[in-house]
Amino acid sequence: MQLRSDFSTREVVHLGDEDWRASPMPGVDRMMLDRVGDEVARATTIVRYAPNSRFSQHSHDGGEEFIVLEGTFNDEHGSYPKGTYVRNPIGTSHSPFVGDDGCTILVKLHQFQPDDLAPVVIDTANAAFRPGMVAGLSVLPLHAHGTESVALVRWAPDTQFNPHTHWGGEEIFVLEGTFRDELGDYPSGTWIRSPHGSKHTPYTGPEGALILVKVGHLPNDS
Structure with a gap:
């Protein structure tokens, strides 16, 4: 899949310009902003978790960067309320889930430099x-x-x-x-x-x- 994959052009996506698309996991939908690849892709995406949904355990072969837009995102490493900025370097893995309030994140995948190995968690609401x-x-x-x-x-x-x-x-x-x-x-x-x-x-x-x-x-x- 190629979506806004020409990085020499300017792109603007307003809220509502793209439809939500179902992910492979029930209760998890995606609004794709740019993408190079299929299910494993270099991608920038808004991901919406329905209340009490989860995503299967997965590894970050190209790294994962996200900020929590609404609700609270959870995995086996911690809980990340609205405003939390997270970087999971190449080779890390987790099993995300959310509670009764659901969650929406902006996430970027497969965009890390190989030597960018520092994990980051910042509660921006209190920084x-x-x-x-x-x-x-x-x-x-x-x-x-x-x-x-x-x-x-x-x-x-x-x-x-x-x-x-x-x-x-x-x-x-x-x-x-x-x-x-x-x-x-x-x-x-x-x-x-x-x-x-x-x-x-x-x-x-x-x-x-x-x-x-x-x-x-x-x-x-x-």
């Missing part, structure tokens, strides 16, 4: 943000390896950022509020993938925004 590069921005770094960097960025209302170029690309998932740039408006639930060399000048309006952002990880053919 301290740092001042950002401009007034009105605050940042919570989540992970960095090689050229790749992942962070949460909180935008106060009516914040303007500088024009900039995405070396190694940029991916954004809007968690709260509405993120904006000269190309459009992106309310909560929107996923944006901008290729290497792309440019924009982002800002927010009166509602502000909270975004998950990853940079420096997409192919650079130059």
